[in-house]
Amino acid sequence: MLNAATDTTTHPINSLGFAKPPSETRVVVAMSGGVDSSVVAAQLAEEGYDVVGVTLQLYDHGAALSKKGACCAGRDIHDARRVAEEMGFPHYVLDYENVFKDAVIDEFADSYLAGATPVPCIRCNERVKFKDLLNTAKDLDADCMATGHYIQRKMGKNGAELHSAADANRDQSYFLFSTKEEQLDYLRFPLGHLASKAETRALAAKYGLAVADKPDSQDICFVPNGNYASVIEKLRPGAAEPGDIVDTDGTVLGQHNGVLHYTVGQRRGLGIGGLADPLYVVKLDVDKKQVIVGPKDMLATRKIPVREINWLGDEPLSSRKEWHVLVRVRSTRPPREAIIRPISDTEAEVELIVAEEGVSAGQACVFYDDNSTRIFGGGWIWRGY
CATH class of the missing domain: 2.40.30.10 (Translation factors)
Known part of the structure; x- marks a missing residue:
């Protein structure tokens, strides 16, 4: 497999950093069905790369089809396949439901029950997309794997570096901090240099993609309507045990129907109105089943x-x-x-x-x-x- 350090006497470095023609450079594109990854796949296909599109089935389509704004749902898989057909490159759907549940969903539920506020999208990138999917790309003899993330990969004095996207409003560096150096060597992020999402949509229109006006996903893909508690209760029946809402001195101010319904910093929905000053959730004590509230400065x-x-x-x-x-x-x-x-x-x-x-x-x-x-x-x- 060639890399950016390959002898350039036979061919100049191509846009992905390899010293050979795009037609001889295989790239697996992780396709969610959204506009970003679709543009990446279409652009690389138009440039003449040997593109292979891969979409991950991460959870049950039956539940996903009724949910708008999620990635990797049934409609999204259809959209990814349609882009591949229109641009003339192969596309595969891989069943990763069990991997996703074991590596991401179970930890998400357990973290919430422990009083934490997890970020499952980071774990998905770390444990599924940039691990198992990346290994699949290598099994397909790909030179690299490309994604639609808004982040930049730049070559520094010691090798590949991770940099924020040019558009601060779209930057996804927070969700990709756990990318390893060896993964970064293999990954490519063709959208990271764009100044705005409008440029991405303009490219989608240029390539005639049906997803050009498709809305961005907003929620965690397996959490319908942002209702974390309902998902956790299905995964861990009986987890929502009631308890007390107390102040920092331990005085009971009210009751709650499960610690998992609260997050640190929350003000609304506490059900303890009538107090002189507003109170916020400052701590969650899972062992005592207490939601502890206090003034904002805490x-x-x-x-x-x-x-x-x-x-x-x-x-x-x-x-x-x-x-x-x-x-x-x-x-x-x-x-x-x-x-x-x-x-x-x-x-x-x-x-x-x-x-x-x-x-x-x-x-x-x-x-x-x-x-x-x-x-x-x-x-x-x-x-x-």
Whole structure:
């Protein structure tokens, strides 16, 4: 298999970084059926690459067909297949239901029951798309695998680097921090340099794709209408046990119908109106079945324990006592100044220069170079607040 370092005397480097004609470069495109991955597949096919489209069946189509805005549902598989037919390349659907349940859905349910706020899309990329699907691409003798993610892969002095997308509003680096260096060598992200989603849709229209105006997926693919609790109750019957809503002194203010219905930082829907000041969920005590509430200032956090760190820097994480970086503790928030103090190569304490509200166990803490767009990896926030 050739790579970007291949001798270029016989052929110039092509757009995917290989020293051979596109027609001799096989690329597997992970196709969700949405506009992004469809454009990637169509563009590479038009450029003459040997494209193979692969779509993953991740969960039962019967439940998925009634859900709008989800990826990898029955309609999406149909849309992906249609794009492949129109552009003239082979397309395969792989049944990954059992893998997805074992690697993603079960942990999602258990994390919620433990009082955390998990991010299953990260685990899906890490454990399914960039692991099993990537291995499948290699089994198909592909030179690389391309996806429709909005993130950039750039070559640095020590090899491939991960960088934020050119369009900050579409950047998906938060969901891809756990990409390993060896995976990054094999992956390609053709949309990362685009300035806006409008450019992607314009390309879809240019290629005549039926999905050009298809809405973006909004929810977690296996969670209908964003109702996490109903999914968890189906997966773990009897999990929604009632308990008390208490203040930080332990005074009972009301009752709840299951800790899994609440998240740190939540204000609405607590059912404890009539108090002088608004209260927020500041902690979930699963063992005591308590939802603990307090004033907003109790949500502010500066020191965050992080583990399962995937480090993408040029030097080992533990080679320094401190790293001055930017970090993101929620996908919807911009990166903030912070200091990483390593405990080992996979564990650290992160200190925020300015406190953030609503930091929650189960979310990711993603590291960014404070002088560039480069992503240094990240880890998982593991202690409740």
